Amino acid sequence: MPAGEDDLMKRPIFSAHDAKVLISGSLLATGWYATADALLPPSLLDIGPIMGAIAISGLVPVLFVKKNLNGGKSRTSEIAMAERFANLKSSTLINVVDAENRMTEVNDEMLAFTGYTRDQLIGQPVRMLYGPTGYQTADTIRRGLAEGKIWQGDTPLVCSDGSVRVTQTTVLPLFDGDGNWSGSISVRNDLAKNEAFLSGKINSTALHELRDSIWMVDVQTEHFHYMNRAALDWMGLGGGSYDRLSLDDIQTKMDISPLITAYHAVRDKGREDVQCNLVLKGMQFEVSVKRVAIDDQNDQILFVFQDISNRVEKEQMKAEFVSTVSHELRSPLTSIKGSMGLLLSNAAGELPEKARGLLEIAHRNAERLVLIINDILDLEKIVAGGMEFERVPTDLSDLINEAVLSSSINSQRFDVTIETVGTEEPVEVHTDPNRTIQVLTNLLSNACKFSRPNGKIIVSLTQQQGRLRVSVKDHGQGIPARDKHKIFERFADMTNSDRASKGGTGLGLSICKAIVENMGGDIGFESQEGVGTTFYFCLPTEEAVVYHTENAQPGLRDAG
Structure with missing residues (x-):
């Protein structure tokens, strides 16, 4: 480094008074932001604090330089101001240019922001940072600076x-000792x-005003990190402190066992999103529990309470x-x-061919109506908790084979074959x-209906991750992507369902889902349009036992 530059870098840049003035600007901005909530009316709380802080932090340096200009006591050493700015640990980007608009100093934050090295910028025209579209702006700034603006x-x-x-920019002119x-x-x-900070402030305000109660619990301390206004009012805390409360403290006052279970499922078992129902203070809630990451803080468990009391009453x-x-x-x-069945069996004598055809149509539709009514009653029993489940030791392989046998009429009607694997x-x-x-007969019935003629359906029994998985795979037309989200809804109107010719009530899959979930399992599907669909359900295997017979094909192994 040339001696002249070395001497320049060793010179003191600011007096103590100057430094205090600049630091005061930052302190004033911080103080304004911290106290604005108490000073401003509600209508300005969304943007007042942040906009005021930005204005103050920009205005103080401006007034500081104005004072120096008006006093006519500017110093030549100010040409190297960036040397001190470069030592400031902040996110501020700073560059200094000479009278020919060539960059003489840049701080580390400027280099990190732009991706350039110091050698790539020092000595270069500052216009290179503005690009062709910003040349006019750069020239306007230069003309104003030359006039002391x-x-x-x-x-x-x-x-x-x-x-x-x-970037949001303030450009200040520098003058030598002769002005x-x-x-x-x-x-x-x-x-x-x-803008992100302002957006975060607005989002925080909106979150606080939601009608749904919001809890956030720190996964490390297990204490509350946040409660919105609705939660504070509902919990009877008013404006009181909640950061010393934990879930266990709440549990001592009211039964939140389902929430505790959901909390541990998300925190300890890696579940992404868990929902549970809860009755508190005479109100029914549907609670969503999920893990969220927050910058520079511990992960939080987010609880969102939705009051479903009115909905439950209407559904009942x-x-x-x-x-x-x-x-x-x-x-x-x-x-x-x-x-009609008796008439079709000639109990009242031989029927004319035309009359028989009409009667067969009526009989099929009456049968369909009976099926719909039975399905509705089954579903309502499950929803109301009135359907009884008698769990007994059962051979799942035998159940699969029995279901395949009972589906032979459908397989013949739609010209498909059914094979089993793992039974x-x-x-x-x-x-x-x-x-x-x-459940099995319903899944097989759907597979037969939606398979192509001469198609094949494969029913498989496997053990996966401590569960028994039964899948029914067809090679039919598949489920359109736009219909996948409603596949388990009641009376879902699928694009390719064609109930008139294929039959069905539109309730079967809803019933299957309810039955499987009431038995502690889960159900789902995989489908590719034009290739086929696989429906599957899984049952817990804590008590599952596999009996190996001589000369049997390799299959499932002992659970555990």
Whole structure:
């Protein structure tokens, strides 16, 4: 480094008074932001604190330089201001240019922001940072600086990779001891960060005003990190402190056992999102529990409480009405269906061919109505908790084979074959055999309906991650992507369902889902349009036992 430059870098840049003035600007901005919530009316709380802080932090340096200009006591040493700015540990981007608008100093934050090295910037025209679209702005700034004017506004910065990032910029003129313009210093802030901070403030305010209660619990300390206004009011805390409270403290006052279970499922078992229902203070809630990461802080467990009391009451009234109507319809429909069956069997004599055709149509539709009513009653029983499940030791392989046998009529009707895999050995599991058969026959019925003629359906039994998995795979037309989200909904209207020709009530999969979940399992599907669909359900295997027979094919092994 040349001696002159070395001497320049060793010179003191600021007096103590100057440094205090600049630091005061930062302190004033911080103080304003911290106290603005108490000083401003509610209508300005969204943007007042942050905008005021930005204005104060920019205004104090401006007034400071103005004072120096008006007093006519500017110092030549100010040409190297960036040397002190470079030592400031902040996110401020600083560069100094000489009278020919060539960069003489840049701080580390400027280098990190733009991706350039110091050698790539020092001695280069500052216009290179503005890019062709910013040349006019750079020239405007230069003309104003030469007249002793300070410039403030948004400027582009062209980074080393060619990307353009916008900064909030204040450019201050510098003068030598004779009052001649000798260059300028630019102080910039990342506009994206300011906007993100402002957006975060607005989001925080919106979150606090939500009608749904929000809890956030620190995964390390297990104490509350946040409660919104609705949660504070509901918990009777008002404006009181909650950061010393833990879930265990709440549990001593009210039963939140489902929440504790969900909390540990997310925190300890890696579940991404868990939902549970909870009754507190006479209200029914649906609670979503999930893990969220927050910058520079411990992960948090987020609880979102949705009051579903009114919804549950309406659903109960609807269920009671549907159940009553269904019961009233089932008896006469059964009689009608039975009478038509007798007529079709020639109990009243031979029928004309035309009459037989019409009667067969009526009989099929009566049968479909009976199936719909039975499905509705089954579903309502499950929802209301009225369906009983009798879990007994059962051979799951035998149930699969029985379901395949009972589906032979459907397989013949739709011209498909059904094969089984993994059912060679008996697998005993505690389940309700009748309900399991109901699920299997429903999945097989759907697979037959939606398979291509001469197609093949494969029913597989495997053990995966401590669970028994039963899958039914077809090679049909698959489920369109736009219909996948509603596949387990009641009466879901699928694009390719064609119920008129293929039959079905539109309730079967909803019932299957309810049955499997009530037996402690889960159900799902995989589908590719034009290739086929695989429906599967899994049952817990804590008590599953596999019996190996001589000369049997390799299959499942002992659970555990």
